[in-house]
Amino acid sequence: xxxxxxxxxxxxxxxALGHCCADSHGAADLFIGRVRNxxxxxxxxxxxxxxxxxxxxxxxxxxxxxxxxxxxEHIHVFLAHRQGRLDVGEASVIAAVSSPHxxxxxxxCRYLVEQMKVRAPIWKQEHYVDGDSEWIKGHxxxxxx
Amino acid sequence: xxxxxxxxxxxxxxxxxxxxxxTVEVAPNASVAELRKAMHEVLETDNARSLLKASxxxxxxxxxxxxxxxPEREISILPPVCGG
Numbered sequence: 645x646x647x648x649x650x651x652x653x654x655x656x657x658x659x660a661l662g663h664c665c666a667d668s669h670g671a672a673d674l675f676i677g678r679v680r681n682x683x684x685x686x687x688x689x690x691x692x693x694x695x696x697x698x699x700x701x702x703x704x705x706x707x708x709x710x711x712x713x714x715x716x717e718h719i720h721v722f723l724a725h726r727q728g729r730l731d732v733g734e735a736s737v738i739a740a741v742s743s744p745h746x747x748x749x750x751x752x753c754r755y756l757v758e759q760m761k762v763r764a765p766i767w768k769q770e771h772y773v774d775g776d777s778e779w780i781k782g783h784x785x786x787x788x789x
Numbered sequence: 790x791x792x793x794x795x796x797x798x799x800x801x802x803x804x805x806x807x808x809x810x811x812t813v814e815v816a817p818n819a820s821v822a823e824l825r826k827a828m829h830e831v832l833e834t835d836n837a838r839s840l841l842k843a844s845x846x847x848x849x850x851x852x853x854x855x856x857x858x859x860p861e862r863e864i865s866i867l868p869p870v871c872g873g
Binding site: 677701764768769785 | 800867
């Protein structure tokens with residue numbers, strides 16, 4: 645069971661855990677990515693997230709489906725990302741997976757996060773204490789060979 | 790005869806711009822590689838042209854290869870990504 649979302653609203657981990665829940669699931673793994681106050685020695689005040697909403701949702705669904713194919717159709721998968729300007733400490737992404745046993749939840753949840761980082765059309769612009777802003781360099785998007 | 794292709798801009802391509810699309814002209818059966826070349830010609834800064842080399846063209850459903858034909862659907866240019 646898959647639930648993905650792109651939103652302007654505050655991300656709620658309880659929604660992720662509510663989705664990643666079943667009587668047969670003895671494990672649920674939750675990852676929250678948050679805006680941190682320092683990057684490469686520069687104090688950060690906020691990050692603006694720009695993304696391609698339709699393609700991003702499609703990629704999230706593909707990644708989630710891949711997780712089901714790899715760890716079993718019975719797992720529950722949640723992946724949501726926020727857009728817009730976020731202050732330090734706010735959650736930018738939540739990934740969660742539940743499964744009968746913990747190993748699959750850990751592995752699948754990490755898979756969601758690592759794949760999202762390199763495949764989802766998301767960009768971030770950091771805002772610094774000195775008033776400067778900078779787009780962060782990322783991973784080049786390419787189709788698999 | 791040419792096609793006008795509006796390209797949606799994201800991330801660093803929006804730096805210093807008030808609009809979120811850039812229109813380029815290509816031949817009717819142009820490839821994505823030819824679209825890339827046409828976009829290179831109209832970009833105004835060295836930074837943007839350098840960013841273009843590391844960027845991918847995409848529709849709403851897939852990332853395009855340079856050998857693909859330019860589709861009729863909406864096209865976006867995607868700089869290197871960094872979600873999370």
